[in-house]
Amino acid sequence: MHKSLIIDLDESLVDFVNPFLASVNEDFGTQVRREQIRRYKFRENPEFPVKTQEEERAAVEKFGNQGGYLHLAPFPNTKTVIERLRSSYFLDIVTHRPSTSQIVQDTHTSIQTHYHNLFRKIFFSKGSKAEYAHFNTLAVIDDSPLVATEFAQRQIDVILMNAPWNTLQEYPDLNHSRVHRTFSWLEVPSRLREINQKSLCP
Numbered sequence: 001m002h003k004s005l006i007i008d009l010d011e012s013l014v015d016f017v018n019p020f021l022a023s024v025n026e027d028f029g030t031q032v033r034r035e036q037i038r039r040y041k042f043r044e045n046p047e048f049p050v051k052t053q054e055e056e057r058a059a060v061e062k063f064g065n066q067g068g069y070l071h072l073a074p075f076p077n078t079k080t081v082i083e084r085l086r087s088s089y090f091l092d093i094v095t096h097r098p099s100t101s102q103i104v105q106d107t108h109t110s111i112q113t114h115y116h117n118l119f120r121k122i123f124f125s126k127g128s129k130a131e132y133a134h135f136n137t138l139a140v141i142d143d144s145p146l147v148a149t150e151f152a153q154r155q156i157d158v159i160l161m162n163a164p165w166n167t168l169q170e171y172p173d174l175n176h177s178r179v180h181r182t183f184s185w186l187e188v189p190s191r192l193r194e195i196n197q198k199s200l201c202p
C-alpha cells in the first residue's frame, strides 16, 4: 500500500504571501515586503499593520472572501513533481485556510485547475495538522515552523520549504533530525526516498 504525504497549500504549493501582502498594503497604506516577514504569525512582525489574532484572521478572511485564493500562482516545478509523487504516494492537502464557503469553493476550483486529479483529498484544519497523520503517513511538506516543530516532536518527518519566516535564528527547535529543510520542489523526491529508506531500516 502506498504511503501518504500531507501537503500544505499556501507557501508550499502556491504563492500566497506576495498577493496577501499586496492586499494588506493597499488596505493599510503600508509597504510590507515578503523578506520582512521573519515570524510565521504575521501579527508578530513589527512592520505588519495588524497586531491581534482577530485582526489577522479578519485580514486573511477578507482576502479570501474577495476571491484572493482563486488566483494564487503555483510555485515553479510543483506540478511536475506532484505528478511524479502521485505514482508512489497518496497525496492529501491539509490547509489552515479559513473555511468560509467562498474560500473552500475557490480552493477546490484552483486545485482542480492547477493540479487536476492529483490530490486525494483537501482538509481544512482548524487546529493541529498532526490530527491528520496516521500509520502510513510518511512525511509532511510545509513552510510553517510551528507545524514542522509539532510533527518533528511526534517523530514524523517534515520537508520544510525554506522561507524568511522559518529561520533557525527565530525558531531554534527546527534544528531537529526530523526536519529536512528544502529549497526547491526538485529536491523533494530524493528527500522522500531518503526518508522512506530510513523508515524501512532505521
Ligand SMILES: [Mg+2]
Residues within 6 Å of the ligand: 008, 009, 010, 011, 012, 142, 143, 144
Ligand atoms: Mg503554508
